[in-house]
């Protein structure tokens with residue numbers, strides 16, 4: 001091994017350096033995935049248990065060490081079960097590494113501009129404006145990379161071009177399709193009446209019911225952007241990576257959707273303050 005430097009008896013080589021660097025990236029990615037979610041508490045619980053186990057072992061308390069050892073024995077399996085959503089998201093992030101190569105190819109073939117032309121965002125924005133004004137509840141999932149077949153199959157397949165009138169018809173309270181979420185992929189409404197996973201986040205405002213929880217849950221579990229419009233208040237929220245974006249003007253919502261679709265997002269997602277209302281928000285009037 002090529003020696004890089006030496007601290008006392010410790011010899012540090014290039015391989016060690018790369019090893020520590022990769023572990024740091026891995027830990028940072030794990031931290032980013034579980035930050036703000038209930039998984040942090042579970043992770044800290046497991047860590048505390050592991051530390052106690054080490055102390056008990058060092059103190060040679062055999063009975064306790066054996067009991068805790070049994071827990072540690074099934075630790076990996078327990079972690080996989082407990083952190084299933086986080087592991088899924090992590091693998092999705094890694095999987096998107098292959099997308100990098102695809103993107104280079106697609107950029108060369110001018111795929112991005114084609115995609116943009118296909119997708120008339122104004123149809124969405126006009127529908128959102130009307131839905132807000134008429135206080136019609138709506139849940140829209142934007143998926144950049146996949147058709148989300150698993151979730152689309154919980155509803156009714158449509159595969160129709162995005163269109164303002166169609167969206168308004170779907171979410172109309174008398175429509176048989178209005179319950180649940182619409183999934184949009186590559187400029188097409190893939191399905192309506194879809195059931196989304198519900199978030200277990202404990203820190204949501206009491207006013208947030210199932211529509212908001214499922215918007216958040218979907219963004220926690222998948223690499224999607226979710227737009228929810230409240231039936232009660234007409235408030236529009238965006239959910240991404242397990243976080244809500246503060247009340248936005250419609251122009252800003254449009255910008256966020258386009259940033260997401262073009263994979264060009266800044267990292268300025270913030271959680272909505274508990275109890276915040278549109279009237280209190282400085283950026284409101286969406």
Ligand SMILES: Nc1ncnc2c1ncn2[C@@H]1O[C@H](COP(=O)(O)OP(=O)(O)OP(=O)(O)O)[C@@H](O)[C@H]1O
Pocket residue numbers: 137138139178179180181194195196197198207208209210211212213214229230231232233
């Ligand atoms: N898991 C889910 N997946 C998709 N849609 C859901 C899910 N749970 C609830 N919804 C939708 O949300 C609607 C009811 O939501 P609820 O009133 O509990 O939500 P809310 O967050 O308080 O929203 P609102 O402010 O519009 O009342 C349902 O009629 C359904 O259309």
